[in-house]
Amino acid sequence: MTNPLIICCAITGSLPTKAINPAVPISVAEQVESTQEAFEAGATICHAHVRNADETPSADPDKFAALKEGLEKHCPGMIIQFSTGGRSGAGQARGAMLSLRPDMASLSVGSNNFPTRVYENPPDLVDWLAAEMVTYGIKPEVEAFDLSHILQAVKMHGDGRIKEPPYVQFVMGVKNAMPADKHVFDYYVETVNRLLPGAPWCAAGIGANQAALNEWSIAAGGHART
Amino acid sequence: MTNPLIICCAITGSLPTKAINPAVPISVAEQVESTQEAFEAGATICHAHVRNADETPSADPDKFAALKEGLEKHCPGMIIQFSTGGRSGAGQARGAMLSLRPDMASLSVGSNNFPTRVYENPPDLVDWLAAEMVTYGIKPEVEAFDLSHILQAVKMHGDGRIKEPPYVQFVMGVKNAMPADKHVFDYYVETVNRLLPGAPWCAAGIGANQAALNEWSIAAGGHART
Numbered sequence: 001m002t003n004p005l006i007i008c009c010a011i012t013g014s015l016p017t018k019a020i021n022p023a024v025p026i027s028v029a030e031q032v033e034s035t036q037e038a039f040e041a042g043a044t045i046c047h048a049h050v051r052n053a054d055e056t057p058s059a060d061p062d063k064f065a066a067l068k069e070g071l072e073k074h075c076p077g078m079i080i081q082f083s084t085g086g087r088s089g090a091g092q093a094r095g096a097m098l099s100l101r102p103d104m105a106s107l108s109v110g111s112n113n114f115p116t117r118v119y120e121n122p123p124d125l126v127d128w129l130a131a132e133m134v135t136y137g138i139k140p141e142v143e144a145f146d147l148s149h150i151l152q153a154v155k156m157h158g159d160g161r162i163k164e165p166p167y168v169q170f171v172m173g174v175k176n177a178m179p180a181d182k183h184v185f186d187y188y189v190e191t192v193n194r195l196l197p198g199a200p201w202c203a204a205g206i207g208a209n210q211a212a213l214n215e216w217s218i219a220a221g222g223h224a225r226t
Numbered sequence: 227m228t229n230p231l232i233i234c235c236a237i238t239g240s241l242p243t244k245a246i247n248p249a250v251p252i253s254v255a256e257q258v259e260s261t262q263e264a265f266e267a268g269a270t271i272c273h274a275h276v277r278n279a280d281e282t283p284s285a286d287p288d289k290f291a292a293l294k295e296g297l298e299k300h301c302p303g304m305i306i307q308f309s310t311g312g313r314s315g316a317g318q319a320r321g322a323m324l325s326l327r328p329d330m331a332s333l334s335v336g337s338n339n340f341p342t343r344v345y346e347n348p349p350d351l352v353d354w355l356a357a358e359m360v361t362y363g364i365k366p367e368v369e370a371f372d373l374s375h376i377l378q379a380v381k382m383h384g385d386g387r388i389k390e391p392p393y394v395q396f397v398m399g400v401k402n403a404m405p406a407d408k409h410v411f412d413y414y415v416e417t418v419n420r421l422l423p424g425a426p427w428c429a430a431g432i433g434a435n436q437a438a439l440n441e442w443s444i445a446a447g448g449h450a451r452t
C-alpha cells in the first residue's frame with residue numbers, strides 16, 4: 001500500500017504584505033491563480049487565509065466564499081482548508097466562515113505566546129470552533145504550537161469533541177513558542193504515533209525553519225507544508 | 227556527595243477556601259503557623275501566595291512583607307518563594323512584591339490554557355518579571371505548564387534574562403494544560419538533563435495528581451512539592 005505525500009500549500013498567511021514580498025497573493029483572484037500553480041505542481045491541500053484590500057488579515061465569510069468558489073472551479077479535487085487562526089479576527093468571528101463547509105479548517109486547542117503577544121484560544125472558544133466543525137462535517141487540522149496541544153487534541157477526540165483521529169500539524173520556530181528543535185520534533189512524532197497510531201500528521205516551520213521542518217517531516221513519514 | 231531531597235511546601239495556593247477545606251491557612255498568622263509545622267517536618271522551601279480577608283487572592287506587597295517577616299522569625303533558614311502567578315493580580319502588579327527580595331519567586335515564561343480561561347503571560351510581562359528578579363537577586367522557579375516553557379527558560383538563561391541555570395518545576399494535571407502523563411514527565415526530565423545538565427528540578431501535580439507526581443519526581447532525581 002503506498003502512502004502518497006500530502007503537500008499542503010499555505011497561501012498568503014496572515015502577515016506578509018506586498019511591501020515585504022511583491023509576489024504574495026492578496027486579492028481572491030490572486031490567491032486562486034497562485035493556488036492553481038501550486039495545485040498543478042502537486043499540492044493537495046490549500047491552507048487559506050483571506051485579506052482585506054489594505055492587506056490586513058480578515059475573517060470575512062464573503063471573502064472565504066469567493067475563494068472557495070474560485071478554488072473549486074480552478075483546482076477541482078483540491079482539499080480546501082480555512083484558517084480559524086487568531087490573527088484574522090477575535091472570538092467566534094474566527095469561525096464565522098465554517099458554515100461554508102470547507103473540507104478542513106485549522107483548529108488551535110490551546111494557548112501560547114507569539115513574538116509580541118499571547119495567542120489566545122480560551123477553552124470555550126476552542127470547544128465552540130470544534131463543535132462548528134462537527135456540525136458542518138469539517139475535518140480539523142490541529143495546530144500544535146506546544147506539546148500539550150497534541151494531548152489535548154487526543155482528549156477531545158476521546159470525548160467526541162473531535163470526530164475521527166485528529167490530523168495534527170506541528171508548528172515550530174515561532175518566537176516565544178516552540179523553537180525548531182529536532183529532539184522535540186522527534187518526540188512529537190513519537191507522541192502522535194503513541195496516542196494516534198496510524199494517523200497522518202504534518203509539520204510547518206516558520207520563516208527560516210521551513211526547509212528544515214519539511215526535511216524532518218518527510219524523513220519521518222509526515223506530510224509537507226510549503 | 228549527597229544530594230538532599232528538597233521539599234517545597236505550597237501554603238494556601240490561590241484557590242482553596244475555608245469552605246472547601248477549613249484547615250487552609252488564610253491570614254498571615256495562620257500561614258506562618260502552618261509553614262512552621264511543615265518546616266519542622268523537613269520542608270525547605272515555602273512557596274507562598276497571600277490572600278485578602280475575604281479569601282480572594284492578593285498580590286499586596288504589604289501582606290507579602292508581613293509573611294516574610296513572620297517566616298524569617300519562625301522558620302529561620304527556610305527558603306522563601308513568592309508566587310508571581312496570574313491568579314493574584316494582573317500585569318506588573320504580579321511582581322510588585324519582588325523588591326522585598328525573597329530568596330526565590332515563581333516565574334511563568336509562556337502562556338497556556340487553564341480550566342476555564344487563558345493563563346496570560348505576555349512576553350513583555352515575562353521579561354519585566356525576569357528583570358526584576360535579576361535586579362533584586364531572586365532565583366526564579368520556572369513554572370513549566372508545557373514543554374516549550376522549558377526551552378524558553380533555557381533561551382532566557384542563554385541570553386542573560388535568567389541568571390544561573392533555571393530551576394524548573396513541571397506542573398501537570400491542570401485541565402486544558404498538560405495532563406499528568408508519565409511519558410511526558412520522562413521527556414521533561416530528559417529535556418532538563420539535556421539542556422540544563424546537573425540543574426535541580428521539581429514537579430507539582432495538581433489535585434489528585436499530587437501523589438503520583440511526587441513519586442515520579444523522587445524516583446527520577448527531582449524534588450518534591452507538598
Ligand SMILES: [Zn+2]
Pocket residue numbers: 010013014047049083085
Ligand atoms: Zn495559517
Ligand SMILES: [Zn+2]
Pocket residue numbers: 008141169202203224225
Ligand atoms: Zn498541514
Ligand SMILES: [Zn+2]
Pocket residue numbers: 236239240273275309311
Ligand atoms: Zn503557586
Ligand SMILES: [Zn+2]
Pocket residue numbers: 234367395428429450451
Ligand atoms: Zn517547587
